[in-house]
Amino acid sequence: MAITRRTFIKNIARSVIGVFGVSGFSYYYARYLEPEMLTVNHHSIHHPSIPEAFESFKIVQFSDTHIGFHYDLTQLQRTIQTINQQNPDIIVFTGDLVDKPHMYPFDPDLPSLLNKLHAPYGKYWIYGNHDHGGYGTEKIHQVMKDGGFTLLQNNHVRIHKGDSQFVLVGLDDVLLGQPDLPKALTGVVPSLFTILLVHEPDGADHYQSYPIDIQLSGHSHGGQIQLPVFGYLVTPPMAEKYVEGHYKLKNLDLFVSRGLGTTRLPYRFLCRPEISVFHLQLAKV
Structure with missing residues (x-):
């Protein structure tokens, strides 16, 4: 039976991971060291629609903690301290708080930790694919609400x-939710600077036909394991084209976070966890 190119590449990736795993130091580094090497990446956003009042306004994005799968509350607490050190004006979380919410024994300290995040213009979040399913959808919603976050699910807020003012839009998860961008944009004036939060990045080609200026996504984990020649080894559906960093599309700028935790495989190699800090700037003359 013929196999697809995607299956062929995945088989190669598994073989590479197998070889990778037998190297003692490589295993130790990827399993225990690099996942703790949190980086803070700064991005300046220049756009003609940014109002002068928002010059140097700071947005911090974190994503994909996957608590319960080799990411615990101690790590989250360190991340929260790092985020607060950036003095954000707004904090956004782009999905996948817990790896398996239907199985995770939600620690009562989790909302309290999330409440330690401070941003004078608000804290907002969207669903990721791991946040849906079973009773997880409602449980995650309650935890984030108790943690001081406002859900954006096919709706928007004006900051x-x-x-x-500018507009912050949030979509429901693409894979397991019911995303509706036209609904989310109802009442939005196209001339206003608009940022879209959506967990999966690969819909950007479609979203750029709407009045969206910036898209912030996660989901990809940056591939988790990156190897020369082979490239990204672990890319989930809807994060295979746009995997990490900044992509300048024709009608929008897409930023994809490598996220914080891991899933499926507890490794990171040449793919450090990150939080992203976006500095709004007036358009360059």
Whole structure:
């Protein structure tokens, strides 16, 4: 039976991971060291629609903690400290709080930890694919609400600073939710600077036909394991084209976070966990 190119590549990836796993130091580094090497990546966003009042406004994104799969509350607490050190104006979480919410014994300290995140203009979140399913959808919603976060699920909010504003839009998860971008944009004036939060990045080619200026996504984990020649070894559906970093599309700028935790495989190699800090800037003349 013929196999697809995707299956062929995945088989090669498994073989590489097998070889990778037998190297003692490589295993130790990828399993225990690099997953703890949190990086803070800064991005300047220049756009003509950014109001002058939002010059140097700071947005911090974190994503894909996957608590319960080799990521615990001690690690989350360290991440929270790092985020607060950035003095964010807004904090956004782009999905996958817990790896298996239908099985995770939710620690009562989790909402309290999330409440330690401080941002004067609000904390917002969207569903990821791991946040849905079973009773997880409702449980995650309650935890995030108790942690001081506002859910954006096919809707938007206007962020005001004096008489100026920009729009923050959030979509339901693409894989397991019911995303509806036209609904989310209802009432949005196209001339306003607009940021879209959506867990999976690969829909950007479609979203750029809407009045969206910036898309922030996660889901990919940056491939988790990156090897020369082979490239990204672990890319989930809807994160195979856009895997990490900044992509300048024709009508929008896409930023894909490598996230914080891991899933499926408890390794990171040449793919450090990250939080992203976005500095809004007036358009360059």
